[in-house]
Amino acid sequence: MPTGVALRDARDQLFDAAERVLLQDGPSALTSRAVTTEARCAKGVLHRHFTDFDAFLAELVLDRVARIDERTAVLHKTAGAGSIVDNLTRALMDSFGPVAVAIVSLVTSRDTLRARLRRARPTGVPILTDAAAVIASYLRAERELGRIAADADVDTLAPTLIGAVHMLFADRQGAPPEVGAVRKVVTTVLSGVDRNPPH
Structure with missing residues (x-):
């Protein structure tokens, strides 16, 4: 071989x-x-x-982040179609599967791993930062299409959505939240800027 x-x-x-x-x-x-x-x-x-166990863990995190990025990247293709709340709810449910939540927990629990990851990714927590960037890009596209208010601060809305939804998923021992709970967060965060809210 x-x-x-x-x-x-x-x-x-x-x-x-x-x-x-x-x-x-x-x-x-x-x-x-x-x-x-x-x-x-x-x-x-x-x-x-691998040179050591932290190098192994860093590669594991980057490998799993790449897989999650591929799935969430489809969100951008939904711009202009369907409900913004529904599109984001689906993307957030996909983003915070059991592996993603476990990886975030791993990264936040190991200082040496975070230090190693900063060499490859200088800012943020992998998965959370990636998901926020994807959502901000999607919201920007929706804003350009006039479906989000022209003055909407997408760079604040995106991490707000990520932080609030991550809190719903963060209890590793508990059952994942229902779709309705995630949808409620999205609806609340976007209230006032969503020009085409679902009925």
């Missing part, structure tokens, strides 16, 4: 194992031993591909 393929397979196997540990037991349980045990491989496999 070519080296590149073997490396990719090992990385994916380790990332998937780390995700399972993270979802089952939370960020504090995520150790190199837990990951390699879950992946059913020798501990040396992880250290062959």
Whole structure:
């Protein structure tokens, strides 16, 4: 098997194992031993591909952020169609799936991981910052189409939506919120700027 393929397979196997540990037991349980045990491989496999465990975690976060970014990027394509509240509600429900919430928890719980991620991404918390940028871009497009008030401050509205919705999802042990709860947050945050509110 070519080296590149073997490396990719090992990385994916380790990332998937780390995700399972993270979802089952939370960020504090995520150790190199837990990951390699879950992946059913020798501990040396992880250290062959990554300089240390923080490097592994940083790559895991960036890999999962890229996957989430791909899903939320479809939001921009909905500009001008349907209800803005419905479009944002769907995007936010997608953005805050169990993996995303667990990754945010991991990043905020490890100082060394945050420091490492700042080298690749100088500002913000991955996933939260990415989702806010996608939503701001979408709201900008809707504002240009006249469906959002011309004076709407989309750069404030977007992180407000992210922060408020993240609070609904942040309890890792609880059930995720109902769509109606997310929709209510979106409706409240956009009240006064949504020129085409759903009835």
